[in-house]
Amino acid sequence: MDGMIERRGFLKAAAAGGGMLVAFALGGAPRGARAWAEKPVATDEVDSFLAIDGEGRVTVYSGKVDLGTGVRTGLAQIAAEELDVPLARVAVVEGDTALTPDQGPTYGSLSIQNGGVQLRQAAATARQALLREAAQRLGVPAEGLRIEEGVVIAPDGRRASYGELVGGKAFRLKLDANAPIKPPEARRIVGRAVPRLDIPDKVFGTFRYVHDFRLPGMLHGRPVRPPALGATALAVDEASVRGIPGVVRVVHQGAFVGVVAETEWAAIRAAGELRVRWSDWAGLPEQARLWEHVRATPVAQRQVTSERGDPAAAIAAAPRKLSATYDFPIHTHGSMGPSCAVAEFRDGRLTVWSASQATHNLRKQLALMLGMPVEQVRCIYMEGSGCYGRNGHEDAAADAALLARAVGRPVRVQWMRADEHGWDPKGPPTLVDLRAGLDAEGRVVGWESEAFIPKGAGGNVDLAAAELAGLPRESQINPGNIIHNLATPYAFPAVRTVCHRLETTPFRPSWIRTPGRMQNTYANEAFLDELAAAAGADPIEYRLRYLPADDRRGREVLERVARLAGWQTRPSPQRERGGEVLRGRGVSYCKYELTRTYVAAVAEVEVNRRTGEIRVTRFLCTHDCGQIINPDGVKAQVEGNVIHTLSRTLKEELTFDRRAVTSLDWASYPVIGFPEVPEIVVELIDRPNERPWGAGEPTAAVVPSAVSNAVFDATGVRLRSVPFTPAKFRAAAAERGA
Amino acid sequence: MSQTVAMIVNGRPVSVTADDPQMPLLYALRNDLGLTGPHYGCGLAQCGACTVHVEGEAVRSCSLPLAAAAGKRITTLEGLGTPERPHPVQAAFIAEQAVQCGYCTNGMIMEAAAFLAKNPRPTEAQVRQALAGNICRCGTHPRVVAAVLRAATRG
Ligand code: FES
Numbered sequence: 001m002d003g004m005i006e007r008r009g010f011l012k013a014a015a016a017g018g019g020m021l022v023a024f025a026l027g028g029a030p031r032g033a034r035a036w037a038e039k040p041v042a043t044d045e046v047d048s049f050l051a052i053d054g055e056g057r058v059t060v061y062s063g064k065v066d067l068g069t070g071v072r073t074g075l076a077q078i079a080a081e082e083l084d085v086p087l088a089r090v091a092v093v094e095g096d097t098a099l100t101p102d103q104g105p106t107y108g109s110l111s112i113q114n115g116g117v118q119l120r121q122a123a124a125t126a127r128q129a130l131l132r133e134a135a136q137r138l139g140v141p142a143e144g145l146r147i148e149e150g151v152v153i154a155p156d157g158r159r160a161s162y163g164e165l166v167g168g169k170a171f172r173l174k175l176d177a178n179a180p181i182k183p184p185e186a187r188r189i190v191g192r193a194v195p196r197l198d199i200p201d202k203v204f205g206t207f208r209y210v211h212d213f214r215l216p217g218m219l220h221g222r223p224v225r226p227p228a229l230g231a232t233a234l235a236v237d238e239a240s241v242r243g244i245p246g247v248v249r250v251v252h253q254g255a256f257v258g259v260v261a262e263t264e265w266a267a268i269r270a271a272g273e274l275r276v277r278w279s280d281w282a283g284l285p286e287q288a289r290l291w292e293h294v295r296a297t298p299v300a301q302r303q304v305t306s307e308r309g310d311p312a313a314a315i316a317a318a319p320r321k322l323s324a325t326y327d328f329p330i331h332t333h334g335s336m337g338p339s340c341a342v343a344e345f346r347d348g349r350l351t352v353w354s355a356s357q358a359t360h361n362l363r364k365q366l367a368l369m370l371g372m373p374v375e376q377v378r379c380i381y382m383e384g385s386g387c388y389g390r391n392g393h394e395d396a397a398a399d400a401a402l403l404a405r406a407v408g409r410p411v412r413v414q415w416m417r418a419d420e421h422g423w424d425p426k427g428p429p430t431l432v433d434l435r436a437g438l439d440a441e442g443r444v445v446g447w448e449s450e451a452f453i454p455k456g457a458g459g460n461v462d463l464a465a466a467e468l469a470g471l472p473r474e475s476q477i478n479p480g481n482i483i484h485n486l487a488t489p490y491a492f493p494a495v496r497t498v499c500h501r502l503e504t505t506p507f508r509p510s511w512i513r514t515p516g517r518m519q520n521t522y523a524n525e526a527f528l529d530e531l532a533a534a535a536g537a538d539p540i541e542y543r544l545r546y547l548p549a550d551d552r553r554g555r556e557v558l559e560r561v562a563r564l565a566g567w568q569t570r571p572s573p574q575r576e577r578g579g580e581v582l583r584g585r586g587v588s589y590c591k592y593e594l595t596r597t598y599v600a601a602v603a604e605v606e607v608n609r610r611t612g613e614i615r616v617t618r619f620l621c622t623h624d625c626g627q628i629i630n631p632d633g634v635k636a637q638v639e640g641n642v643i644h645t646l647s648r649t650l651k652e653e654l655t656f657d658r659r660a661v662t663s664l665d666w667a668s669y670p671v672i673g674f675p676e677v678p679e680i681v682v683e684l685i686d687r688p689n690e691r692p693w694g695a696g697e698p699t700a701a702v703v704p705s706a707v708s709n710a711v712f713d714a715t716g717v718r719l720r721s722v723p724f725t726p727a728k729f730r731a732a733a734a735e736r737g738a
Numbered sequence: 739m740s741q742t743v744a745m746i747v748n749g750r751p752v753s754v755t756a757d758d759p760q761m762p763l764l765y766a767l768r769n770d771l772g773l774t775g776p777h778y779g780c781g782l783a784q785c786g787a788c789t790v791h792v793e794g795e796a797v798r799s800c801s802l803p804l805a806a807a808a809g810k811r812i813t814t815l816e817g818l819g820t821p822e823r824p825h826p827v828q829a830a831f832i833a834e835q836a837v838q839c840g841y842c843t844n845g846m847i848m849e850a851a852a853f854l855a856k857n858p859r860p861t862e863a864q865v866r867q868a869l870a871g872n873i874c875r876c877g878t879h880p881r882v883v884a885a886v887l888r889a890a891t892r893g
């Protein structure tokens with residue numbers, strides 16, 4: 001096959017990739033800087049995604065990374081399936097800018113939907129090439145060949161293994177969009193609940209997180225952040241930490257201050273004891289008046305995300321008008337493990353080990369900050385603590401790079417808990433105004449919504465260190481693609497949905513699991529419930545009325561969740577008013593970004609109307625993400641979405657004073673715990689003939705509204721302000737009573 | 739004043755010399771002994787990520803000074819079981835696939851193992867209560883509960 005030619009550089013890079021996993025496991029460091037640019041990483045080449053060595057072992061190179069979601073296993077399944085090799089023979093190298101294709105950041109529930117589909121095409125292309133090569137060698141037509149466990153077998157029984165056919169050579173092929181994908185009936189690995197590859201190591205304590213990575217001669221660094229977000233360091237008293245054994249250096253540039261020490265504990269002590277005179281700054285809004293502040297923020301741009309008819313006129317003429325405002329607070333990612341990175345300068349080049357969800361972007365940001373050519377920077381992904389979006393991983397990498405450059409030795413930085421809670425970029429505050437008109441029969445005649453959300457999209461979030469040190473950065477805010485799902489999936493006769501994109505937002509914004517889609521779906525699905533109640537209609541029946549008749553998959557998740565929950569058709573609220581604890585159920589529905597994964601949910605709650613305490617007792621969910629690669633993996637993602645978002649809905653809210661974040665630990669930023677986690681029932685709808693869609697986020701979209709709707713059903717009290725704390729319930733109940 | 743502290747870690751006598759004997763045990767385990775099963779999560783005894791067994795009790799190693807571990811028997815996740823001889827809780831975590839990012843998993847397993855040693859046949863509510871001080875942000879809770887109950891019935 002002329003597509004396969006020997007290339008030393010490629011081999012070396014592949015070896016560096018395969019060897020790297022071993023090196024990590026042994027705690028050593030991968031070297032071989034010369035291999036950096038020698039392996040193809042273009043997204044249209046098979047070699048960018050796959051290599052097969054002389055033993056027939058497959059290495060997958062993935063720009064999408066496993067953020068603790070299990071996607072590594074899903075990607076390995078896809079490659080093993082299309083190549084017909086045992087899963088155990090597949091290794092995955094993730095997010096190494098020198099070795100893996102730039103498939104975009106790992107966000108937006110796109111790892112399988114985009115990354116997996118690209119990999120599948122690369123593997124299918126490779127399989128075709130292997131068949132062609134075998135046909136030539138064995139002197140038989142390719143059509144008569146079959147493949148078993150990485151061995152091509154001729155009708156007469158002669159065999160040629162992948163190792164013999166391609167081992168040690170590059171494919172040199174473009175991805176072939178026409179290379180046939182295995183039909184559902186031929187699949188043996190994809191679609192199965194294959195156990196995750198990483199779990200045994202995690203359970204025996206032998207998994208190597210970025211937090212566990214060590215280099216020879218490595219020092220430990222800690223940033224010392226200002227007590228007010230906009231303060232700068234006027235004077236740094238190095239003498240104040242000189243007495244701590246092991247302190248190597250205090251680094252100070254503008255508002256960036258950090259310490260470097262021989263041991264981690266010395267660095268922690270020095271960071272705590274370093275005396276710094278900071279300038280004063282108090283530029284944050286008053287938390288109690290956050291929503292006034294949001295409304296008063298200058299608007300950079302108005303974006304109409306859907307428009308049909310003249311809803312304003314329709315609402316004005318309607319016999320029944322409803323309006324409401326929903327708000328969703330500022331959140332921290334709150335990763336279990338504070339962000340961590342290791343940086344090393346060597347021969348004028350920088351290598352950074354980071355749990356970044358976007359190493360290819362991080363590389364560019366670091367190069368910009370440090371004034372280095374991007375080719376001189378390499379970022380290597382190592383798994384960290386689950387991150388749910390752009391948390392502090394990239395910022396820790398920037399801290400480590402600045403400190404490593406200052407001391408000329410490798411530096412590991414791990415943030416403290418207060419750094420993580422205080423300085424990760426935040427999910428911005430979201431405010432949505434809604435208005436609707438109903439006719440005499442309770443039909444929606446017009447729907448209008450206006451969201452107040454920061455400008456920007458899914459680009460890069462500036463590195464905190466660059467901002468603090470006054471070094472070059474992009475100077476843009478990017479909260480994620482937060483306009484999605486403000487437009488509704490319902491066929492109302494007149495609609496207008498508008499996003500007011502604000503110039504600024506109080507904290508450096510970023511995306512946290514289901515950014516925008518969740519806040520917008522929350523407002524829409526709760527307000528729609530208000531309309532159903534006003535119309536005296538059953539909430540599921542009311543939704544089905546407005547779902548387009550041809551959206552069969554959407555209707556199916558709703559109908560199935562009704563069956564799953566044993567839903568009784570009746571309007572909300574329920575009529576039972578005896579006793580202190582009232583029970584109710586609420587539904588919610590989402591078609592993710594109006595183009596992909598369908599989710600419907602029913603929340604069942606108990607509300608203590610005296611204390612205001614809300615207990616979610618059961619959460620039921622139907623989920624259609626098209627073809628399922630690993631059903632247990634998808635189920636785990638759905639469960640995780642439900643629990644994480646229940647925590648955000650019921651408990652989480654960043655607190656701050658005029659200077660900085662004040663919710664700096666788990667006591668001041670409470671999250672859901674074992675006693676509060678409900679029973680979760682998940683029904684997955686597998687569609688093996690459809691394309692696979694994402695599952696990492698969509699379920700989160702339906703959680704806050706399902707709970708608001710269930711609380712309303714139980715009590716008649718409508719919650720429109722997250723988190724739904726007992727105090728918020730009591731206030732809403734009092735207002736309703738008044 | 740630097741101090742050398744002798745302990746039994748995972749069945750082996752070891753000693754660690756630290757400049758500051760008030761350094762939490764966690765850093766001695768992770769950095770001096772290379773035992774990275776326990777993780778730093780909060781340093782405040784709030785999350786459980788750093789949990790180890792000290793004389794069989796679940797203890798948060800981020801908040802135990804090294805000096806206080808002198809002469810004690812310490813078990814970390816690495817010493818609890820191995821792939822060849824897994825602790826029943828470890829085997830159950832694999833069977834239930836009760837891990838996502840796994841950063842909390844050390845704490846879940848160590849807390850649960852210490853709990854089951856005292857209460858081998860708990861109810862589900864007791865399991866939830868026993869783990870009430872352990873945080874998981876990825877939402878593995880139902881699987882963790884299932885795993886602990888599985889370990890209890892098969893352990
Ligand atoms: S790190 Fe010890 S309890 Fe959180």
Ligand code: FES
Pocket residue numbers: 068336385386837838839840841842843873874875876877878
């Ligand atoms: S599995 Fe990620 S924090 Fe628990």
